[in-house]
Amino acid sequence: MTEISDLHHVVVVGxxxxxxxxxxxxxxxxxRITVVDRRNHHLFQPLLYQVATTSxxxxxxxxxxxxxxxxxxxxxxxxxxxxxxxAESRKVLFEDGGxxxxxxxxxxxxxxxxxFGHDEWEPYAPGLKTLEDATTIRRRMLLAFERAERExxxxxxxxLLTFVIIGAGPTGVELAGTIAELAHENxxxxxxxxxxxxxxxxxxxxxxxILPGFTEDLSAYATRALEKLGVExxxxxxxxxxxxxxxxxxxxxxPARTILWAAGVxxxxxxQWLGAAADRVGRLLVEPDLSVPGHPQIFAIGDTVSITxxxxxxxPGIAPxxxxxxxxxxxxxxxxxxxxPAPAPFHYKHVGSLATIGKRAAIADFxxxxxxxxxxxxxxxxxxxxxxxxxxxxxGVALSWLWAYLLGHRSARLxxxxxxxxxxxxx
Amino acid sequence: MTEISDLHHVVVVGxxxxxxxxxxxxxxxxxRITVVDRRNHHLFQPLLYQVATTSxxxxxxxxxxxxxxxxxxxxxxxxxxxxxxxAESRKVLFEDGGxxxxxxxxxxxxxxxxxFGHDEWEPYAPGLKTLEDATTIRRRMLLAFERAERExxxxxxxxLLTFVIIGAGPTGVELAGTIAELAHENxxxxxxxxxxxxxxxxxxxxxxxILPGFTEDLSAYATRALEKLGVExxxxxxxxxxxxxxxxxxxxxxPARTILWAAGVxxxxxxQWLGAAADRVGRLLVEPDLSVPGHPQIFAIGDTVSITxxxxxxxPGIAPxxxxxxxxxxxxxxxxxxxxPAPAPFHYKHVGSLATIGKRAAIADFxxxxxxxxxxxxxxxxxxxxxxxxxxxxxGVALSWLWAYLLGHRSARLxxxxxxxxxxxxx
Numbered sequence: 096m097t098e099i100s101d102l103h104h105v106v107v108v109g110x111x112x113x114x115x116x117x118x119x120x121x122x123x124x125x126x127r128i129t130v131v132d133r134r135n136h137h138l139f140q141p142l143l144y145q146v147a148t149t150s151x152x153x154x155x156x157x158x159x160x161x162x163x164x165x166x167x168x169x170x171x172x173x174x175x176x177x178x179x180x181x182a183e184s185r186k187v188l189f190e191d192g193g194x195x196x197x198x199x200x201x202x203x204x205x206x207x208x209x210x211f212g213h214d215e216w217e218p219y220a221p222g223l224k225t226l227e228d229a230t231t232i233r234r235r236m237l238l239a240f241e242r243a244e245r246e247x248x249x250x251x252x253x254x255l256l257t258f259v260i261i262g263a264g265p266t267g268v269e270l271a272g273t274i275a276e277l278a279h280e281n282x283x284x285x286x287x288x289x290x291x292x293x294x295x296x297x298x299x300x301x302x303x304x305i306l307p308g309f310t311e312d313l314s315a316y317a318t319r320a321l322e323k324l325g326v327e328x329x330x331x332x333x334x335x336x337x338x339x340x341x342x343x344x345x346x347x348x349x350p351a352r353t354i355l356w357a358a359g360v361x362x363x364x365x366x367q368w369l370g371a372a373a374d375r376v377g378r379l380l381v382e383p384d385l386s387v388p389g390h391p392q393i394f395a396i397g398d399t400v401s402i403t404x405x406x407x408x409x410x411p412g413i414a415p416x417x418x419x420x421x422x423x424x425x426x427x428x429x430x431x432x433x434x435x436p437a438p439a440p441f442h443y444k445h446v447g448s449l450a451t452i453g454k455r456a457a458i459a460d461f462x463x464x465x466x467x468x469x470x471x472x473x474x475x476x477x478x479x480x481x482x483x484x485x486x487x488x489x490x491g492v493a494l495s496w497l498w499a500y501l502l503g504h505r506s507a508r509l510x511x512x513x514x515x516x517x518x519x520x521x522x
Numbered sequence: 523m524t525e526i527s528d529l530h531h532v533v534v535v536g537x538x539x540x541x542x543x544x545x546x547x548x549x550x551x552x553x554r555i556t557v558v559d560r561r562n563h564h565l566f567q568p569l570l571y572q573v574a575t576t577s578x579x580x581x582x583x584x585x586x587x588x589x590x591x592x593x594x595x596x597x598x599x600x601x602x603x604x605x606x607x608x609a610e611s612r613k614v615l616f617e618d619g620g621x622x623x624x625x626x627x628x629x630x631x632x633x634x635x636x637x638f639g640h641d642e643w644e645p646y647a648p649g650l651k652t653l654e655d656a657t658t659i660r661r662r663m664l665l666a667f668e669r670a671e672r673e674x675x676x677x678x679x680x681x682l683l684t685f686v687i688i689g690a691g692p693t694g695v696e697l698a699g700t701i702a703e704l705a706h707e708n709x710x711x712x713x714x715x716x717x718x719x720x721x722x723x724x725x726x727x728x729x730x731x732i733l734p735g736f737t738e739d740l741s742a743y744a745t746r747a748l749e750k751l752g753v754e755x756x757x758x759x760x761x762x763x764x765x766x767x768x769x770x771x772x773x774x775x776x777p778a779r780t781i782l783w784a785a786g787v788x789x790x791x792x793x794q795w796l797g798a799a800a801d802r803v804g805r806l807l808v809e810p811d812l813s814v815p816g817h818p819q820i821f822a823i824g825d826t827v828s829i830t831x832x833x834x835x836x837x838p839g840i841a842p843x844x845x846x847x848x849x850x851x852x853x854x855x856x857x858x859x860x861x862x863p864a865p866a867p868f869h870y871k872h873v874g875s876l877a878t879i880g881k882r883a884a885i886a887d888f889x890x891x892x893x894x895x896x897x898x899x900x901x902x903x904x905x906x907x908x909x910x911x912x913x914x915x916x917x918g919v920a921l922s923w924l925w926a927y928l929l930g931h932r933s934a935r936l937x938x939x940x941x942x943x944x945x946x947x948x949x
Binding site: 134135136152153154155157159161162164165166168171172173174175193226227230237238241244245282284285286287288491494495507508509510511 | 561562563579580581582584586588589591592593595598599600601602620653654657664665668671672709711712713714715918921922934935936937938
């Protein structure tokens with residue numbers, strides 16, 4: 096019998112979609128696997144905006160990594176923050192001084208939101224990547240309505256009831272649509288002094304149109320659907336300032352107390368750990384087999400790499416791409432260990448693009464089929480629930496949505512972690 | 523038509539069980555009502571320990587106060603932290619400098635946990651009163667297992683796998699039982715290096731027996747049920763020290779990295795706001811009609827008052843008592859406004875006591891009926907779900923429980939808000 100410690104050791108850093116699928120695809124291979132993540136949970140990021148906008152609870156879209164792999168005796172999970180790689184001695188280094196040795200390393204460390212060199216905007220315009228980001232946004236948004244209810248000065252009131260979303264990719268569009276529904280439909284009856292139907296939701300995009308990943312007609316449809324919900328869509332309007340008072344875009348100042356950032360991403364520091372070549376947002380440049388140049392035993396997948404699809408277009412930073420890359424890298428590792436020839440270079444297959452605009456509209460583009468409106472919304476809901484990990488979450492999310500859909504309620508309207516009402520006043 | 527601002531103005535501070543029931547019972551009375559709370563949500567505190575121990579999500583036991591009263595056009599809700607009362611000019615004062623004038627004031631400001639003059643223990647032994655307390659306890663407990671998984675030193679490992687609960691009232695017993703189930707059943711398969719079945723759960727009580735509010739035989743049954751779950755029950759053992767290293771009780775030092783406090787309560791500062799008489803834990807002494815002596819237009823209810831039942835025993839700090847007091851005060855206010863004679867003095871009716879010990883055991887004492895074991899557990903579950911506010915929450919909680927019961931899963935095993943793994947290391 097082979098001693099387990101003699102087995103080829105694959106270390107996967109990051110338990111997002113890419114890392115998880117890589118580990119899943121390595122099942123049965125003659126390896127032992129260690130998954131390292133700084134979080135104890137896998138996060139279903141495509142639905143994170145629904146936590147931020149009070150529709151879902153945090154635990155409905157997150158699942159303990161340990162529990163995902165409980166039955167996989169070949170998999171060990173470590174909670175640790177990685178801050179370096181010693182490629183010489185083949186070790187992953189942890190912030191707390193620990194380390195783990197690898198034979199093969201898979202970097203699936205993802206991305207954070209980024210401010211295009213304006214990190215000083217972050218306190219005023221939080222982004223959305225983690226559960227904490229989502230509860231922060233939820234708290235700020237709900238507090239703005241609470242403060243508005245007690246505000247008498249008309250200018251301050253207007254700023255409190257203005258919600259600015261910067262960046263009109265899927266996340267920005269989804270945030271804008273759901274905030275508009277929250278303000279204009281769900282909470283109207285709850286306030287006595289303010290009319291939340293008059294809240295302004297302003298979606299700002301530097302480029303010429305929203306959802307640039309979609310065709311022009313779907314993008315135009317999404318703009319009309321957003322405007323129907325009461326969202327003001329401003330395109331061709333780069334933001335030049337974010338502060339506690341509001342934003343400046345296209346030379347115009349808009350007073351606003353709630354600003355959300357959905358504009359830019361920055362890859363994790365994986366390229367720096369390796370001293371390897373990266374693109375301008377820090378994504379590793381990799382070989383056709385997704386290994387890092389000069390490091391055949393190190394692979395990188397998901398939002399932390401920059402690759403080009405067969406059409407010459409960059410592979411988008413979405414879950415299906417990360418999953419395909421994870422599965423592909425597992426096949427390369429298995430072929431190597433079996434002494435078989437390397438698989439053909441990675442080939443990204445675009446299954447389709449989906450974006451939702453509030454409760455009854457969405458757009459879907461599968462190439463051969465373009466759908467919009469209510470049908471696309473149901474398709475979107477079905478696909479997202481299907482892909483959620485774990486039956487419990489699927490059922491919980493399905494019920495939360497059904498409930499919200501039927502009655503217009505939001506189940507998770509909690510202001511938490513803000514220390515105090517008075518404390519938040521200062522941010 | 524009466525102008526709404528001419529109506530008698532009742533201000534209720536605190537939207538716990540007492541405040542909520544007072545407002546409910548005032549429906550239809552010729553008053554306008556303002557509810558002031560420093561939180562935006564009503565919290566179903568009896569189930570808070572289930573959030574702390576990963577069985578329920580935060581939003582399953584909390585509900586926006588505004589939403590509870592959305593249909594009550596006579597009710598206004600203000601999110602504000604009260605820090606004083608000006609009884610002379612009949613105003614409630616807010617921390618942020620604001621205020622609200624009242625004709626009648628109902629103080630339902632509740633209690634916090636207290637450390638018997640040892641506030642320096644708080645960082646090491648968090649208590650359980652708010653959603654943040656619950657997620658803090660959840661984070662610390664889960665991190666202890668995570669750190670244990672990576673620990674090699676046997677002494678540090680033992681301290682990481684020792685969980686101490688101080689105080690064996692219902693909350694302490696419920697925490698101990700559910701942590702034992704978590705460690706000894708639910709997460710056993712998730713770890714590779716540690717055997718979580720060997721985790722020690724130690725319940726420490728200064729008094730001679732656990733659950734002193736119950737009869738001796740039910741208390742003895744609860745002890746046996748806890749021991750069956752693997753909880754070590756230590757009675758007659760006052761704690762003399764809490765630190766980062768562990769606890770000292772009955773002269774014995776027990777190294778432990780996770781200590782939870784369920785021992786003492788301290789009333790809110792309502793007595794100080796009024797300069798009124800209070801008992802040793804700060805609870806207001808009130809007239810038989812629950813008004814504050816010398817302030818006939820100010821009432822106090824719930825955990826913020828000290829009253830004695832018809833049997834000469836203190837009225838317990840539990841939800842049914844607060845609800846009865848809220849309803850009673852509403853009847854006094856209505857009688858006054860109608861020019862009718864005052865109702866008979868408040869008379870507490872003890873409906874029964876319930877405590878649960880893990881997944882299949884509970885004790886219930888209704889006076890005429892004492893139940894223990896599985897039947898009591900189902901009774902406990904039914905009663906708690908029944909009283910949860912809002913159908914959505916009932917359904918969500920029922921499903922979470924059913925799921926956990928059938929499969930031994932925990933749905934909310936999230937480590938959040940801890941900044942970083944490395945940062946928590948220092949606490």
